[in-house]
Amino acid sequence: MNWPKVIIRTSYRQARNLIKIMSGRQLMTPGLVSMTLDRDDIQLVKSILQNKSDWYDRTAVQKYEADFAHWNGSQYAYSFMAGRVALTACIQALGLMPGDEVILPGYTCVAVPNAFHFSGIKTVYCDIELDTYGLDASQIEQAITPKTRAILLHHLYGLVCRDYDAILSIARKHGLRVIEDCAHATGAKYRGINVGNRGDVAFYSSEQSKIFNTIQGGIAITNNAELANKIKEFYDNASYPDEAWIEKHLYNFTLNYLQNKHPQRWLLWDIAESLYGDKRLISTTKDEEMGICPEYYGRKMPAAIAIVANNQLKKIDSFNEVRRMTARRWDSWSERRGYKKPVVISDSVPVYLRYPLMVEQRSKQDTSRLKKELGVSIGVWFISNVHPAPAIVQGCPNADEAVRRCINLPCLLE
Ligand SMILES: *Cc1c(COP(=O)(O)O)cnc(C)c1O
Numbered sequence: 001m002n003w004p005k006v007i008i009r010t011s012y013r014q015a016r017n018l019i020k021i022m023s024g025r026q027l028m029t030p031g032l033v034s035m036t037l038d039r040d041d042i043q044l045v046k047s048i049l050q051n052k053s054d055w056y057d058r059t060a061v062q063k064y065e066a067d068f069a070h071w072n073g074s075q076y077a078y079s080f081m082a083g084r085v086a087l088t089a090c091i092q093a094l095g096l097m098p099g100d101e102v103i104l105p106g107y108t109c110v111a112v113p114n115a116f117h118f119s120g121i122k123t124v125y126c127d128i129e130l131d132t133y134g135l136d137a138s139q140i141e142q143a144i145t146p147k148t149r150a151i152l153l154h155h156l157y158g159l160v161c162r163d164y165d166a167i168l169s170i171a172r173k174h175g176l177r178v179i180e181d182c183a184h185a186t187g188a189k190y191r192g193i194n195v196g197n198r199g200d201v202a203f204y205s206s207e208q209s210k211i212f213n214t215i216q217g218g219i220a221i222t223n224n225a226e227l228a229n230k231i232k233e234f235y236d237n238a239s240y241p242d243e244a245w246i247e248k249h250l251y252n253f254t255l256n257y258l259q260n261k262h263p264q265r266w267l268l269w270d271i272a273e274s275l276y277g278d279k280r281l282i283s284t285t286k287d288e289e290m291g292i293c294p295e296y297y298g299r300k301m302p303a304a305i306a307i308v309a310n311n312q313l314k315k316i317d318s319f320n321e322v323r324r325m326t327a328r329r330w331d332s333w334s335e336r337r338g339y340k341k342p343v344v345i346s347d348s349v350p351v352y353l354r355y356p357l358m359v360e361q362r363s364k365q366d367t368s369r370l371k372k373e374l375g376v377s378i379g380v381w382f383i384s385n386v387h388p389a390p391a392i393v394q395g396c397p398n399a400d401e402a403v404r405r406c407i408n409l410p411c412l413l414e
Contacts, residue, residue: 004381005188006270006274010270010271010274011298013270014233014245014270016256016356017211017214017266017267026375028265029371029376030376031260031376031377031410032209032354032377032379032408032410033208033209033260034208034209034210034211034212034213034319034353034373034412035260035261035412035414036211036212036213036300036312036315036316036319036338036396037213037253037256037257037260037261037312037403038261038315039257040311041253041257041308041311041312041401042253042254042257044307044308045250045254046255047174048250048304048307048308049247049250052243052325054135054303054304055246055302055303055304056240056302056303056304057303058303059303059304060303060307060310061079061301061302061303061306063306063310064079064301064306064307064310064313065077065078065079065219065306067310067313068219068221068309068310068313069194069221071313071316071321072186072194072196072197072204072221073193073194074194074196074197074202074221074223075199075209075221075222075223075224075225075228076221076222077219077220077221077222077226078123078219078221078222078231078232078235078300079217079218079219079300079306079309080217080218080220080235080238080298080299080301081216081217081218081220081241081299081300081305082111082187082205082207082216082217082218082283083111083112083181083183083203083204083205083206083207083210083217083218083219083377084111084112084115084218084297085218085238085297085298085299085300086203086204086205086219086220087111087112087115087179087181087203087218087220087335088115088118088119088234088297088298088352089203089231089234089235089238090179090201090203090220090222090231091115091116091119091121091128091179091186091201092230092231092233093201093222093227093228093231093233093234093235094121094149094150094177094179094200094201094227094229094230095230096116096119096121096149096177096299097120097121097328098119098120098121099120099121099122099147100121100122100147100148100149100150100320101123101124101145101147101148101149102116102121102122102124102148102149102150102151102152102179103121103124103125103135103143103144103148103150103151103152103176103294104116104124104125104126104135104151104349105125105126105127105128105133105134105135105152105153105154105156105157105399106125106126106127106128106393106395106399107128107133107382107385107386107396107398107399107402107403108154108181108382108385108386108398109183109382109386109387110284110288110386110387110388110389111284111288112152112181112236112291112386113386113391114288114291114293117291118171118286118293118297121395122147124143124145124148125385125393125394125396125399125402126139126140126143126396127139127395127396127397127398127399128396128399128402129162129163129398130358130401130402131162131342131343131345132155132156132157132159132160132161132162132342132343132345133156133157133159133161133165133342133356133406134153134154134155134156134159134161134162134163134167134401135151135153135161135163135167136163136165136398137162137163137167137170140167140170141170141174141274144174144176148174148176148190149176149177150176150177150178150179150181151166151170151171151176151177151179152178152180152181153178153179153180153181153199154180154181154182154183154184154185155180155181155184155188155195155218156185156187156213156356157184157186157340157342157352157353157354157356157408158184158185158188158320158350158351158352158353159185159343159344159345159348159350159356160185160188160189160190160344160345160348160349160350161345162343162345164190164195164198164286164345168198168199171199177199177200177201178198178200178201179199179200179201179202180195180196180198180199180201180202180203181202181203182195182202182203182204183197183203183205183207183210183218184205184208184210184211184291184351184353184354185203185204185211185350185351186204186205186206186211186212186316186319186351187211187316187351188348188349188350188351189293189348189349190345190347190348190349191347191348192347195318196221197221197223197306200222200224200227200322201220201221201222201224201227201231202220202221202222202264203218203219203220203221204218204219204221205217205218206218206219206309206312207283208256208283209250210353211316211319211320211351211353212312212316213256213272213312214305214308214309214312215249215252215253215256215281216249216281216283216306217301217305217309218303222271234290234348235276235300238298238299238300239298239300240297240298240299240300240301240302241296245296245303246302246305247280248279248281249304249305250304250305250396251276251279251376252279252280252281253308254276255272255273255276255277255280257270258271258272259273262400266299273361285314289388289389290389291389300362300386304381319412320351320352321374321414322350322411322412323352323353323411324349324350324351324352324411326352326355326386326410326412327350327352327355327411330357330411333374334357338356339357339358340357341357341358342355342356342357352409352411353411354379354381354408354409354410355408355409355410356406356407356408357406357408357409358401358406359403359405359406359407360405361404361405363407364380364404364406364407365403367380367407370407374409376409376410376413377410378407378408378409379407379408379409379410380407380408381406381407381408382402382403383401383403384403385400385403
């Protein structure tokens with residue numbers, strides 16, 4: 001460890017904290033990460049670290065999968081080390097082949113098109129609407145070709161997408177499969193049913209910026225027995241991360257908690273960074289952003305992580321309730337400021353992973369004024385059409401506008 005560097009950084013930051021205290025300013029700006037890890041999760045992690053022999057216990061994983069499926073109202077669930085891997089399982093289960101085409105929103109996370117490209121499938125981008133940032137149903141049919149096999153829809157920021165019904169009926173009309181990207185929307189409901197259950201397959205993410213947090217992780221669901229068998233085939237062929245990876249991963253829980261949630265994080269963060277900083281995992285490497293498949297791709301979730309996932313699962317509903325309460329505060333602020341609020345479609349319950357808002361382009365380019373006014377960190381997802389990778393997506397003017405002007409506000413403040 002580079003002690004001189006650690007000491008200099010810690011002294012500098014604590015001097016700044018002292019100035020903040022003396023001038024009566026808040027110590028920490030509420031951040032954008034999903035602060036859903038609590039002391040009990042960290043206790044659990046400690047005991048897992050001491051019980052190495054249970055790290056690959058299949059029954060603990062099955063319990064998480066069964067509990068998730070039950071909570072989500074789904075028949076089958078399979079857990080992986082990332083949402084993008086769960087998506088890959090869905091792609092394989094649907095039997096999509098090299099040369100096939102899939103339609104997806106021109107406003108997405110780079111991990112999504114990558115999953116298709118890694119399987120040799122061509123991605124065709126379609127524009128979004130600016131009410132809920134979902135696929136615009138009126139743009140889909142013109143993108144369908146004889147090679148189109150599937151549509152991927154998403155529920156971004158935790159909002160149930162405006163054209164949910166319409167997209168499903170277009171897919172039915174053209175004999176296309178539907179994949180639901182629920183990475184932002186775990187627990188969101190439409191007509192009393194959790195999103196993800198109306199397409200053929202769906203995936204959820206428990207990456208550390210999402211609704212629930214296992215640092216990295218994802219889960220695929222379906223209600224179709226035949227597709228479930230195919231997901232299971234992929235699952236059975238996938239391997240677990242090795243012990244060294246799992247150990248590193250487990251330290252990331254503590255790191256995340258001390259950085260984002262612990263009441264004394266203004267001090268403990270520095271200490272945690274010095275102790276465990278070298279263990280930090282990166283969700284998307286630069287290479288992966290550029291479309292290179294990492295060696296470490298395609299793993300399934302071992303018990304060591306699934307046990308924490310299951311503990312997080314129990315808290316999703318109460319955290320989502322807090323998110324909705326915070327969103328009401330952003331609603332009234334938006335109204336006062338004359339900004340258009342995100343649309344909550346009728347008979348839907350959103351989960352507000354983040355609160356999206358279209359502001360002037362200059363406020364997205366320089367968020368400092370808004371940060372000062374609101375006292376929270378300002379999110380800039382998505383900074384490109386396939387966030388965060390630079391990529392050219394054509395013919396999606398609404399998506400382009402959202403890239404220029406859509407910011408997001410945190411909904412879990414403490
Ligand atoms: C994060 C994200 C994913 C991928 O989830 P991972 O668990 O990070 O692989 C997919 N779609 C969207 C919209 C996301 O934000």
